[in-house]
Amino acid sequence: MDTEHTVTAGGPAPAGRQQLPQPLGAGFLARPAAVLESIRETCPVARVRTPAGRPAWLVTRADDVRAGLLDPRLSLSGGRVPDPGVRRRALDVTLVNYDPPDHTRIRRLATPALTPARMAAHRExxxxxxAELLDAADAARGEGPVELMDAFARPFAFRSLCEVFEVAEEERAALYEPVACLADKTGHRAAAVEESIARIDVFVRRRMAQCGTAPGSDVVSRVVAAWREQGGATEDEVASLLAMLLLAGFDSTVQAIGMSVVALLGHPDVQRSLRDDPSRIPRAVDELLRWDTPGPFTTKRLAMEDVRFGDTVIPAGSGVLLSVAAANHDPRCHADPGTLDPGRSTASRHLTFGLGPHYCPGSALARLELTVALTALLGRWHRLAPAVPLDELTWGGGYLHRRLAALPVLPGGGPA
Incomplete structure (x- = not known):
């Protein structure tokens, strides 16, 4: 459906294949803000080719991105509705494969279980x-650096999810392997990925059965209780909903912790101010989420009709990428966006969690985890410094989800 022609307010350009710019390659992963700023300020609705070779439209200004997130003509399902009569494993079809009203009927089962108040109950x-992970990191490091992603970010995000999902201690080690595999498939064979999906499917359905007979106060119990009371979804849809919450809540939080620490390492004055006054950290979390995000774009959408943004019309059948990262740095929305300001009054208007029907259902848990993680890190390590120059950090993943490979830090500060 996605063609190779350009359409603007003046009408369609001549048909035929075009040489489209390709700005989202390897260089983009390390410096997305600079690439997106150039696009936003010169051609805010830009026709490009993705690294996979597919044409797409990039929408980069904050008002346009907000409008796009709320526009039902930009579809995640592409107009296709999964057949409820087909048996599927968890994760074969998830919420990002649905548009309202199907998306709404499934998502509403989880929303009450993921409120800030529900998540706050797990804070202790x-x-x-x-604290236990930092104890272990201190015991293992001696006087050397700590690789923060492996020593803290990944196990912390996983343990937080296990608390919220009430995963038994004896099950956690076995669950971590498939979660980690599906979060980052790099280096894993297709057979390993398929096995991981199957293991997640078994885990989720077993927890659903357990919560049906002996419910607790965890997310699974609340979702299952809502499903039994309200109906409106198949067992496969509920299993996929729970599996998606588990997977989406892992790597995105891992990367958000890493990116937040990178930001603070590059701004020692901000780091110091938050350490001196930890009460500022909850508000600073929104500014850090605005500053950098693992997902520079939302999931690719399909224009079901012609959609106008300013003077540009995106034709029906086109793939559309809404850039939350570009919107988060749009000076029309955030004054002086290149300054990391933990007291910024507009920080909560960031779009890292999206907007509208597809707003991230796990946002309250993510904010809680980031607040706890940064409070613990800054409270424990009083002179946190990078162990390597920040511009030498290795970034992987892809343009839809950037991934920090490693983050070596010096808890006691750098050389005198």
């Missing part, structure tokens, strides 16, 4: 996990 356990 999450704080304990942070």
């Amino acid at each position: 356990q999450i704080e304990r996990a942070a």
Whole structure:
């Protein structure tokens, strides 16, 4: 459906294949803000080719991105509705494969279980996990650096999810392997990925059965209770909903922790101010989420009709990428966006969690985890410094989800 022609307010350009710019390659992963700023300020609705070779439209200005997130003509399903009569494993079809009203009927089962108040009930356990992981990191490092992603970010995000999902201690080690595999498939064979999906499917359905007979106060119990009370979804859809919450809540939080620490390492004055006054950290979390995000774009959408943004019309059948990262740095929305300001009044208007029907259902948990993680890190390590120059950090993943490979830090500061 996606063609190779350009359409603007003046009408369609001549048909035929075009040489489209390709700005989202390897260089983009390390410096997305600079690439997106150039696009936003010169051609805010730009026709490009993705690294996979597919044409797409990039929408980069904050008002346009907001409008796009709320526009039902930009579809995640592409107009296709999964057949509820077909048996599927968890993760074969997830919420990002649905548009309202199907998306709404499934998502509403989880929304009450993921409120800030519900998540706050797990704060003590999450704080304990942070403290224990930092104890272990201190015991293992001696006087050397700590690789923060492996020593803290990944196990912390996983343990937080286990607390919220009430995963038994004896099950956690076995669950981590498929979660980690599906979060980052790099280096894993197709057979390993398929096995991981199957293991997640078994885990989720077993927890659903357990919560049906012996419910607790965890997310799974609340979702299952809502499903039994309200109906409106198949067992496969509920299993996929829970599996998606588990997977989406892992790597995105891991990367958000890493990116937040990178930002603070590059701004020691901000780091110091938050360490001196930890009460500022919850508000600073929104500014850090604005500053950098693992997902520079939302999931690719399909224009079901012609959609106009300013003077540009995106034709029906086109792939559309809404850039939350570009919107988060749009000076029309955030004054002086290149300054990391933990007291910024507009920080909560960032679009890292999206907007509208597809707003991230796990946003309250993510904010809680980031607040706890940064409070623990800054409270424990009083002179946190990078162990390597920040411009030498290795970035992987892809343009839809950037991934920090490693983050070596010096808890006691750098050389005198």
